[in-house]
Amino acid sequence: RSQFEKVEGNRLYMKQDGKDIAIGKSKSDDFRKTDASGRGYQPMVYGLKSAQITEDNQLVHFRFQFQKGLEREFIYRVEKEES
Template identity: 40%
Template sequence: MKKRTGRVQAFTFLEALIALLVISGSLLVYQGLTKTLFSHSRYLTNHDQDHWLLFSQQLREELSGARFHKVENNKLYIEKGKKKLVLGQFKSHDFRKSAGNGQGYQPMLFGLSHSHIQAEQSRIRITLHWKSGLERTFYYAFQDQP
């Protein structure tokens, strides 16, 4: 009978423990990131921050290239191309864009309790208050046009 003198390759107890620690650490990091992602998405759905971000981007795009006309009765009157537009909160909880004659409207933002529009020369400030308590202010300066 021959005696085996060669060593068999196998994991040691220490290597197995290190592998388990790495795997469990990876799973804990993944679980933590998942919880953070869900809490942020829950926050955004329960709060109006995401609506504000979208609204401010849309309004900035709408006002670029437009000419300031006036602010009257808490509404912003502008001219874009050959169209006259009115922006403001119309007896409701939404901020709308409509034609200069008041016909047709496009809601831009919902859930408002009240809003306030101020103008100083060609600079405007729109302050929005949501029913949820969020308050944001939008500033815009119209470019001088010939």
């Protein structure tokens, strides 16, 4: 199970099975999940020119611009855990 934490520095932060996880564009052309130490998992998306992650009123927007010119936006509704 995953729990949303925050969006900061163009990355989405969450807890997944008790582990701290970040999701965002790597230094190369891919988009991937990393653990708390920054070690990357298998890339999720290749061929990216840029990726933006923003949060607005419980909606997280992923905006991808690909090297070949294609652009895509994915919008997810998230809930923050109540204290």
